[in-house]
Amino acid sequence: MELKVIGQSTEQPAGGCSSSGCGGSSDQLSHLPESIRQKVQDHPCYSEDAHHHFARMHVAVAPACNIQCHYCNRKYDCANESRPGVVSELLTPDQAVKKVMAVAANIPQMTVLGIAGPGDPLANPERTFETFRQLTEKAPDIKLCVSTNGLSLPEQVEELSKHNIDHVTITINCVDPEIGAKIYPWIFWNDRRIKGRKGARILIEQQQKGLEMLTAKGILVKVNSVMIPGVNDEHLEEVSRVVKAKGAFLHNVMPLIAEAEHGTFYGVMGQRGPTHDELQDLQDKCAGDMNMMRHCRQCRADAVGMLGEDRGDEFTMDKVETMEVDYEAAMAKRAEYQAAALATLKAQRSNNGESFVALSSLKVKKRENRPVLMAVATSGGGVINQHFGHAGEFLIYEASMTDVRFIGHRKVDLYCSGGDTCGDAETTLQKIIRTLEGCEAVLCSKIGYEPWEQLEEAGIQPNGEHAMEPIEEAVAAVYAEMAENGQLDQPKTSAQLQVSA
Amino acid sequence: MAYEIIETCVNCWACEPLCPSNAILEARPHFLIDARKCTECEGDHADPQCASICPIEGAILNPFGEAANPPGSLTGIPPEKMAEVMAEIQAR
Numbered sequence: 229m230e231l232k233v234i235g236q237s238t239e240q241p242a243g244g245c246s247s248s249g250c251g252g253s254s255d256q257l258s259h260l261p262e263s264i265r266q267k268v269q270d271h272p273c274y275s276e277d278a279h280h281h282f283a284r285m286h287v288a289v290a291p292a293c294n295i296q297c298h299y300c301n302r303k304y305d306c307a308n309e310s311r312p313g314v315v316s317e318l319l320t321p322d323q324a325v326k327k328v329m330a331v332a333a334n335i336p337q338m339t340v341l342g343i344a345g346p347g348d349p350l351a352n353p354e355r356t357f358e359t360f361r362q363l364t365e366k367a368p369d370i371k372l373c374v375s376t377n378g379l380s381l382p383e384q385v386e387e388l389s390k391h392n393i394d395h396v397t398i399t400i401n402c403v404d405p406e407i408g409a410k411i412y413p414w415i416f417w418n419d420r421r422i423k424g425r426k427g428a429r430i431l432i433e434q435q436q437k438g439l440e441m442l443t444a445k446g447i448l449v450k451v452n453s454v455m456i457p458g459v460n461d462e463h464l465e466e467v468s469r470v471v472k473a474k475g476a477f478l479h480n481v482m483p484l485i486a487e488a489e490h491g492t493f494y495g496v497m498g499q500r501g502p503t504h505d506e507l508q509d510l511q512d513k514c515a516g517d518m519n520m521m522r523h524c525r526q527c528r529a530d531a532v533g534m535l536g537e538d539r540g541d542e543f544t545m546d547k548v549e550t551m552e553v554d555y556e557a558a559m560a561k562r563a564e565y566q567a568a569a570l571a572t573l574k575a576q577r578s579n580n581g582e583s584f585v586a587l588s589s590l591k592v593k594k595r596e597n598r599p600v601l602m603a604v605a606t607s608g609g610g611v612i613n614q615h616f617g618h619a620g621e622f623l624i625y626e627a628s629m630t631d632v633r634f635i636g637h638r639k640v641d642l643y644c645s646g647g648d649t650c651g652d653a654e655t656t657l658q659k660i661i662r663t664l665e666g667c668e669a670v671l672c673s674k675i676g677y678e679p680w681e682q683l684e685e686a687g688i689q690p691n692g693e694h695a696m697e698p699i700e701e702a703v704a705a706v707y708a709e710m711a712e713n714g715q716l717d718q719p720k721t722s723a724q725l726q727v728s729a
Numbered sequence: 730m731a732y733e734i735i736e737t738c739v740n741c742w743a744c745e746p747l748c749p750s751n752a753i754l755e756a757r758p759h760f761l762i763d764a765r766k767c768t769e770c771e772g773d774h775a776d777p778q779c780a781s782i783c784p785i786e787g788a789i790l791n792p793f794g795e796a797a798n799p800p801g802s803l804t805g806i807p808p809e810k811m812a813e814v815m816a817e818i819q820a821r
Contacts, residue, residue: 292743302784
């Protein structure tokens with residue numbers, strides 16, 4: 229069967245100032261070769277822009293693992309947790325294919341199918357490759373990706389390249405076995421369990437070898453790293469340099485998730501995760517050497533939908549079994565949706581170019597305007613379209629005189645879930661405000677009177693004036709307004725003090 | 730003499746393809762080792778394969794009925810620390 233490969237599409241590349249690389253922007257892919265941009269332009273996990281418009285799913289076909297990481301607990305199986313390694317039901321390859329077809333028919337945004345666990349996909353080669361083989365045939369318009377710890381990657385590269393998989397993620401937390409021994413208690417290698425430094429050294433060698441082999445074959449490699457304060461936080465800058473030199477095209481530094489109730493080594497031993505500031509600092513330091521990814525939601529091994537959401541509940545196997553799927557029709561509908569989404573993306577990028585021009589003119593008038601963090605409520609589409617009270621997460625942008633850049637996301641508990649949970653609203657709102665610490669404005673489609681007042685008191689200006697506008701444009705406009713009003717002349721803390729006084 | 734999988738098994742499949750004697754059965758509520766087939770990997774491997782990849786402490790018993798991987802041996806969490814933290818969580 230002839231496969232449709234996005235990288236070979238005839239669509240004209242976005243060039244010149246219509247690409248958001250012009251004048252500085254949040255698009256971390258802007259300086260990549262056009263061939264790579266084409267491959268990732270509709271991949272939510274590889275392009276920040278794309279994640280507003282396109283969806284992904286993971287199928288949990290790979291339960292076995294060949295290493296132990298200190299942030300993982302293999303006993304964990306929970307419907308309410310959202311983090312890697314967690315799933316609700318394990319699928320056979322046949323079930324997984326059925327589920328993918330059902331999701332693709334119902335969520336036109338879906339472009340990508342990944343296998344990411346709950347163990348290591350390449351430690352389950354039969355199940356993983358059987359799933360890919362069937363999907364290549366039955367769902368040729370879906371991109372296939374795989375995420376691995378890298379231990380058995382070198383021996384699987386040949387097989388991977390046969391399956392039309394052009395995106396591979398390797399989790400590389402270190403390139404130094406000394407540090408590795410503090411992250412990986414053991415690996416299973418050549419029929420033995422190998423502990424400590426020795427095991428870590430083998431894992432690191434295999435990861436690096438696999439990375440080189442993949443890039444030599446032209447397969448795109450993203451590197452994931454978990455930032456563990458006091459363990460590998462300083463070391464990750466070196467990791468970033470090394471993996472970039474070997475051809476990885478994107479580095480995703482994620483915060484450690486560690487809670488005692490997860491039963492992981494780090495959780496039980498009280499290892500803390502990084503603060504928002506620490507994470508952002510490290511991402512900025514690594515960015516000098518590498519394209520950084522900042523929009524990762526660290527999703528479950530059976531996640532379904534847009535990155536900020538999980539619609540897995542709608543597609544449990546018992547529900548999937550009853551769904552009638554006309555895949556040909558679904559494929560046509562998806563192609564139509566996705567072409568429109570790409571056009572929207574392109575238009576948003578060119579508009580951003582205009583607002584950046586406006587921003588740069590500020591430079592002439594005010595030389596030392598400080599950067600400002602703003603929180604944005606969006607439910608997708610790259611526009612401000614969510615009510616403050618309905619936001620399960622806020623996207624954080626930094627506006628400065630030269631550009632607007634995406635910094636990351638912060639998850640919150642829903643402020644308003646309606647019904648009888650509202651007695652809790654007071655504390656939930658306070659928690660949200662704490663989560664938004666450091667931000668000076670929050671942009672949303674609408675906001676209630678009470679949260680408005682409390683946000684203002686906390687020095688965070690609510691703003692509902694840019695509903696349905698593209699995010700980066702709106703952030704730039706609010707920044708320009710703040711500059712006009714002289715708000716940027718004062719240091720942040722004193723501005724906040726004045727507001728709350 | 731044979732190894733045995735007990736109820737703390739999480740059915741992760743890791744051991745099943747490694748067994749040189751095909752003694753591991755996919756079963757519910759958890760995987761099982763056919764005691765008549767298990768050779769303890771004698772003659773095939775230096776270490777019993779199932780117990781060498783199993784990620785769950787205590788899920789596999791050796792022929793003496795002892796945990797092949799006792800508490801703390803795989804995760805590195807000292808058992809007394811685990812007990813302390815679990816008690817703390819339950820008291821919340």
